[in-house]
Every structure is written in C-alpha cells, then in structure tokens.
Amino acid sequence: MSEMLRLENLTKRYGSLTALDNVSLSVESGRIVGLLGPNGSGKTTLIKILNGLLTPTAGSATICGLAPGVKTKELVAYLPDNSFLNTWMRVEQIVDFYADFYADFRPERAYEMLTALGISPKTRLKTLSKGNKEKVCLILVMSRNARLYVLDEPIAGVDPAARDYVISTIINNYNPEATVLISTHLIADIEQILDEVIFIHQGHILLQKTVDEIREENGKSVDALFREVFKW
Amino acid sequence: MSWKPDHGSPICPQICEQMCVRIARGSLEPDSKLMSVRELAVKLGVNPNTVQRSFEQLEQQGVLYSVPGTGWYVSADVTVAKNAVKRLMQEHTAAYFAEMENLGLDMAATKQVIKEWEA
Numbered sequence: 001m002s003e004m005l006r007l008e009n010l011t012k013r014y015g016s017l018t019a020l021d022n023v024s025l026s027v028e029s030g031r032i033v034g035l036l037g038p039n040g041s042g043k044t045t046l047i048k049i050l051n052g053l054l055t056p057t058a059g060s061a062t063i064c065g066l067a068p069g070v071k072t073k074e075l076v077a078y079l080p081d082n083s084f085l086n087t088w089m090r091v092e093q094i095v096d097f098y099a100d101f102y103a104d105f106r107p108e109r110a111y112e113m114l115t116a117l118g119i120s121p122k123t124r125l126k127t128l129s130k131g132n133k134e135k136v137c138l139i140l141v142m143s144r145n146a147r148l149y150v151l152d153e154p155i156a157g158v159d160p161a162a163r164d165y166v167i168s169t170i171i172n173n174y175n176p177e178a179t180v181l182i183s184t185h186l187i188a189d190i191e192q193i194l195d196e197v198i199f200i201h202q203g204h205i206l207l208q209k210t211v212d213e214i215r216e217e218n219g220k221s222v223d224a225l226f227r228e229v230f231k232w
Numbered sequence: 233m234s235w236k237p238d239h240g241s242p243i244c245p246q247i248c249e250q251m252c253v254r255i256a257r258g259s260l261e262p263d264s265k266l267m268s269v270r271e272l273a274v275k276l277g278v279n280p281n282t283v284q285r286s287f288e289q290l291e292q293q294g295v296l297y298s299v300p301g302t303g304w305y306v307s308a309d310v311t312v313a314k315n316a317v318k319r320l321m322q323e324h325t326a327a328y329f330a331e332m333e334n335l336g337l338d339m340a341a342t343k344q345v346i347k348e349w350e351a
Contacts, residue, residue, distance in 0.1 A: 032279055164277075171273050174280045192243060192278045212242035212282070221239040 002064075004029045004148055004179040005050070009059035012045050012203075019045040021203040022059065029147070030176040032193055034222070035183040037200035038230050043183040044081060046200070047152050050181075051078045063148055074103070077146035081153045081183075083133055087126035091119060091136060104145035113139045113169065117162060131158045135166075142169055149180040155189060167193055188223040197222055199229060236276060243278055247286035249320065252295060255306055255313035266296070266304040 005027040012020040020042045027033055037043050048054040049061050052068035063072045085094055091114065099105045114121060117135050125133060134157045141149065155163045170180060171193055184190060191197070191211055199206040206229065214222050237246040254260045266272070269287065273280040287304050290296040294312045298304050307313075332342040 030281070032281075167277060168274045171277070171280060172270065174270065174273070188239070191239075192237065192276075195279050195281050211279075212244050215240065215242040219240065223239070 002029050003027075004031070004064060005181070006062045006065075007046075007059070008061075010046075010049065010056050010061055011058040012042075012049060012054060013057045018203050020049075020056075023200075023203070023205055024059075025198065025205055025208055027179055027181070027196075029179050031195045032170065032174070032180045033182070034187065034190060034194040034197040035181055035200060036185065036187055036197055036222070036226055038185065041200045042203045043200060044152060047078075047150055047181075047183060050148075050150055051076060075147040077141045077144040077149045079138055079141040079149075079151045079154055083137060085125050085133065085137065087124070089125055090121070091123050091125065091128075092121035094125065094136070094140065095121065098140050098143070102144055106143050106145060110139050110143040113143070117165060131162070134158055135162060138166060142173055147178050149178065151180065151182045153184055154182060155184065155186055163189055187226050188221070191222040194222070199226070201230065237278060243282050244286050244289070247276070247278075247283060248290055248295075249316070251286070251290055252313040252316040253320075255295065255310050256317040260306050262306050262308045262310055264306050265302075266306065268303060 003026055005025075007023050007025050010020055010023040011018070023042075023046070035043050035046070045054065049056055050063065050068060052072065061068060064075055066072050066075075089097070095107055095110050098110070099107050111121065114136075117132075117139070119128070119132055119136060119139075125136065128136065134154075138151070138154055141151065155166055158166065167190060170182075173180075182190060182194070194211050196208060196210045197214065198208045209217075211222055214220075214225055218225050220228075235250055237243045251260070255262075260266070266287075267275070269283045270280050273283045276283070287296055287298070291298060291304075293316075294307055294309065295316070296304050297307055329339060329342055332345070337345065
C-alpha cells in the first residue's frame with residue numbers, strides 16, 4: 001500500500017471565513033474513506049482543492065505525490081455535488097463524450113450499470129428525473145479506472161434500492177491500488193463499507209479512525225457517534 | 233447468507249463469529265471452498281478489507297486456510313470453530329442468567345421459568 005493522498009497544513013480562507021484550518025492528514029491506497037461532517041464543515045472545500053478547482057491559501061495537498069493539476073485529473077475521478085451534464089445530450093452521447101475525454105473510461109462498464117439501473121441510453125438527460133440524473137453522473141465517474149475516486153454526496157438524491165446498488169458498485173469496484181473518498185452525511189447507509197472515517201468540523205479534523213476502532217472504543221456505530229459529536 | 237452484521241459493534245469479529253457458527257453447524261463443510269472475499273463483501277454490504285482481515289484472523293486461529301491463487305477453504309479440523317461457538321453459547325447463557333437475576337430470579341427460579349416455557 002502506498003500513500004494516495006496527503007494534506008499538509010492545508011488552509012483555505014474565503015475573506016474572513018476560514019473554511020479549512022491547518023489540516024494535515026494522509027490516506028493510503030486500497031482504502032474506502034468516509035469524509036463526514038455537518039453542512040458547512042469544509043468537506044466540499046477540501047474536495048474542490050483536491051480537484052484543483054480551488055487553490056489553498058496555505059499548505060499543500062498532493063495526490064500520489066502530485067499537486068492537483070492536469071496530471072492528477074488523469075488519476076482522479078470526481079463526482080461533484082451538483083449536476084455537471086449537458087442536458088441536451090442523450091445518455092449514450094455523454095458516455096461517448098466521457099470515453100473521448102478519459103483514457104481510463106470503460107464504456108462497457110457504464111452500459112452495464114445503466115442497464116442494471118434501468119436507464120435507457122437513448123434518453124435525453126433533460127428528461128431524466130433528478131435521481132436518475134445523479135445515477136448517470138455516478139455511473140460516469142465509477143466507469144473510470146481511476147486511482148482516486150472522490151464522491152461528493154453520491155447517494156443523497158437516489159432512492160434506497162439504487163442506493164444499495166451504488167454501495168455494491170463501490171464494493172465491486174474495489175481495487176487495492178485505488179482509494180475511494182466519499183463525503184456524505186448519510187452515514188448509516190455507508191459506514192459498513194468504509195475502512196476509515198474522517199470527521200471534519202469547522203475546518204478542523206476531529207478524528208481519523210477505522211470504523212472497527214470507533215465501534216470498539218465507543219460501543220456504537222459511526223452514525224451514532226457522529227450524532228453525539230455533532231449534537232447541537 | 234441472509235445474515236448481516238449489526239451496527240453497534242466491530243464488523244470483523246462479527247464476521248469471524250458467523251463463519252465459526254456456520255462451520256460448527258455444518259453448513260460450511262471441512263475443506264470446502266468459500267466464496268471470494270469480494271463476493272462475500274458485496275453480499276454482506278461491507279468493506280472487502282474487513283472480510284480479508286476476518287479471513288486472515290480465522291486462518292491464524294486455524295479455522296480457515298488459504299491456497300494462494302485459488303482462495304479460501306474451511307480447515308479439515310473444525311474443533312477450533314466448534315470451541316469458539318461453545319464459548320459463545322456459554323457467554324450467551326451467562327448473559328441470560330445475569331439478566332434474569334436483574335429481574336429478581338435466582339438460578340433455580342430461572343431454570344423453572346425455562347421449564348415452564350418449554351411446556
């Protein structure tokens with residue numbers, strides 16, 4: 001196992017607001033990691049820095065030793081928290097588009113998942129429901145053979161049956177060379193597939209532990225611990 | 233396997249326990265091949281690393297063995313699994329009696345309750 005992700009004294013300020021405050025952590029390859037925190041805790045800021053969409057105010061983030069940039073975009077498959085598709089396209093066109101764009105994209109994987117979730121390749125994206133659009137986005141991301149998958153709220157908008165499918169897709173797709181970073185607040189649904197969790201709050205890392213460590217030490221699930229730590 | 237790990241306690245020992253139960257009960261036979269780590273992970277909805285770790289622990293205890301390149305098998309000798317299940321039964325029994333004691337019943341009274349329940 002090698003180091004996949006490293007943050008060193010990472011800080012991001014928006015004017016007077018500090019979204020990330022001197023965050024340091026390291027994540028190895030072959031891990032499925034939950035990035036958990038309440039709204040406004042800094043999850044999406046962190047994810048955007050990893051994807052080169054924001055630049056740090058101070059400190060650094062590296063992926064496989066590289067600073068976020070053109071090179072890391074080849075390694076990172078990113079699912080943003082909002083829809084990123086051209087809605088005039090048909091599903092099959094967007095699959096082609098992705099296949100053109102990413103060398104590691106596997107169209108056959110995408111079609112397999114589309115079939116499993118009952119989405120016709122001929123459908124225009126703008127006629128899809130919100131949940132189905134999210135499924136298409138996730139399918140596109142998971143069809144890449146990436147080193148790091150960064151999923152920002154991948155299951156929030158999909159129905160429970162599809163949620164189960166998404167979760168088994170993540171398990172099935174497991175690869176010791178790759179890491180999956182999932183940001184979510186729907187912890188109960190995914191905690192069993194996580195190796196470790198990172199609790200983030202007001203720009204600080206509260207803890208980084210394995211799920212079994214948390215259950216062992218606290219005698220409760222990650223979900224229950226989260227509710228306790230972030231009680232208002 | 234319709235069993236799923238519960239939410240309150242570490243997953244790895246739960247998987248180890250379930251494997252021992254199945255072996256002791258005979259639903260997994262000695263020297264039979266297990267499903268792959270990934271298949272079991274999908275089935276249980278848990279992380280593949282957790283299943284891998286459980287299998288490795290069971291291997292250390294002599295419950296399973298692995299053949300590189302082919303997969304995981306149940307040990308020919310199932311005494312370790314049976315002993316583990318026996319320990320579990322004792323723990324559950326002790327916990328039951330402790331709970332009944334909380335309800336104000338001593339051992340003899342609890343045994344009476346069991347008899348009445350059987351009838």
